Amino acid sequence: MAEGGPGPSSGENLLFLTDDQLRRGIEAMFFAYRGFTADPDRILENYAYGRAHHRALHFIRRSPGTTVNNLLATLGVTKQSLNRVLRTLIEDGLVESRVGRRDKRERHLFLTTKGVTLEHELSEAQRRRMRAAYRTAGPAAVAGFRQVLEAMMEPEMRRQYQSLKDGSA
Amino acid sequence: MAEGGPGPSSGENLLFLTDDQLRRGIEAMFFAYRGFTADPDRILENYAYGRAHHRALHFIRRSPGTTVNNLLATLGVTKQSLNRVLRTLIEDGLVESRVGRRDKRERHLFLTTKGVTLEHELSEAQRRRMRAAYRTAGPAAVAGFRQVLEAMMEPEMRRQYQSLKDGSA
DNA sequence: TTGGAAAGTCAACAAGACTGACATAAAATT
DNA sequence: AATTTTATGTCAGTCTTGTTGACTTTCCAA
Numbered sequence: 001m002a003e004g005g006p007g008p009s010s011g012e013n014l015l016f017l018t019d020d021q022l023r024r025g026i027e028a029m030f031f032a033y034r035g036f037t038a039d040p041d042r043i044l045e046n047y048a049y050g051r052a053h054h055r056a057l058h059f060i061r062r063s064p065g066t067t068v069n070n071l072l073a074t075l076g077v078t079k080q081s082l083n084r085v086l087r088t089l090i091e092d093g094l095v096e097s098r099v100g101r102r103d104k105r106e107r108h109l110f111l112t113t114k115g116v117t118l119e120h121e122l123s124e125a126q127r128r129r130m131r132a133a134y135r136t137a138g139p140a141a142v143a144g145f146r147q148v149l150e151a152m153m154e155p156e157m158r159r160q161y162q163s164l165k166d167g168s169a
Numbered sequence: 170m171a172e173g174g175p176g177p178s179s180g181e182n183l184l185f186l187t188d189d190q191l192r193r194g195i196e197a198m199f200f201a202y203r204g205f206t207a208d209p210d211r212i213l214e215n216y217a218y219g220r221a222h223h224r225a226l227h228f229i230r231r232s233p234g235t236t237v238n239n240l241l242a243t244l245g246v247t248k249q250s251l252n253r254v255l256r257t258l259i260e261d262g263l264v265e266s267r268v269g270r271r272d273k274r275e276r277h278l279f280l281t282t283k284g285v286t287l288e289h290e291l292s293e294a295q296r297r298r299m300r301a302a303y304r305t306a307g308p309a310a311v312a313g314f315r316q317v318l319e320a321m322m323e324p325e326m327r328r329q330y331q332s333l334k335d336g337s338a
Numbered sequence: 339t340t341g342g343a344a345a346g347t348c349a350a351c352a353a354g355a356c357t358g359a360c361a362t363a364a365a366a367t368t
Numbered sequence: 369a370a371t372t373t374t375a376t377g378t379c380a381g382t383c384t385t386g387t388t389g390a391c392t393t394t395c396c397a398a
Contacts, residue, residue, distance in 0.1 A: 016308045022296045031326040032318035105344045127191040133320035139185045144313025149201035151302035157200040274364050274375040
């Protein structure tokens with residue numbers, strides 16, 4: 001690409017779109033995601049659970065009563081993969097699966113008291129880091145952070161994200 | 170928004186630090202990271218490689234001549250894990266491993282022409298998405314994005330990130 | 339009543355991470 | 369010169385989390 005063109009093609013300043021800047025952003029995502037998952041991962045080592053369990057707990061807590069199919073769409077995994085995780089969480093009494101009243105094929109998922117406890121421990125660790133990062137960067141930076149992340153999502157995931165914004169499912 | 174306390178505790182506006190806002194940020198990271206890896210993942214399906222190969226190619230390209238130990242520290246994996254990936258890349262002629270001149274224990278890693286080609290295909294797909302997101306969000310948002318991500322990194326990873334900023338390793 | 343959707347299960351498999359043990363060569367230290 | 373440490377590679381085994389494919393059960397709705 002030869003990168004270096006110092007003069008923007010238009011009158012606008014587009015230096016933030018150079019390949020070098022973009023690569024910096026790519027590396028920032030890579031390194032930051034590691035920090036993002038580090039704290040919950042450390043906690044999960046004490047239990048017999050992994051990151052997949054954390055994700056399930058997070059989204060069940062976020063949308064209590066959600067169905068397995070909903071959760072599948074949000075997490076973007078196969079039902080077999082989710083099922084293994086869900087089964088252990090149900091067996092261990094962290095998640096309750098209630099047969100749907102209207103549609104009895106559906107299972108509605110809820111956290112038990114025990115599930116809420118672990119979810120809170122995990123999410124509080126993650127929020128602590130997020131809070132520190134937000135405080136360091138400030139409100140304007142946070143707004144930009146969210147804008148860029150949202151623009152980076154796949155359209156279907158952006159819909160998931162935005163639907164969670166307001167009410168639950 | 171219903172968000173907890175309407176009145177900030179101090180004179181400053183700290184609404185961006187509510188647990189709800191933090192959870193929004195956590196979900197943004199989760200969904201955005203999926204978009205971030207989606208394009209390279211699709212390309213990698215055509216080859217016999219995975220995300221781990223992409224990461225190795227990226228950082229070798231970024232710091233040509235880097236040693237195995239350096240790469241290990243950057244990627245944050247075990248040598249056994251990296252070795253498996255590196256071995257296939259060398260066998261397939263994408264990466265060249267040269268014995269160090271000064272210290273013959275070290276192996277210096279370089280991309281071959283073939284390696285550069287694949288790395289470019291992968292990174293161009295990733296940059297394309299990043300470019301679109303940056304363009305949508307604008308330069309101010311990008312600056313904030315980078316600030317928050319940097320603050321979110323583990324200190325050791327932040328050092329890695331910043332050392333890559335300037336010259337190579 | 340029958341077709342199809344939702345959910346669950348079983349089996350097999352793969353990527354990519356891990357630990358632990360061990361081998362080799364070369365550099366550094368004693 | 370002998371010993372220790374470092375850098376790398378390799379073998380073997382395990383774990384988590386994802387995949388596909390096949391099959392069953394339940395049950396809603398046309």
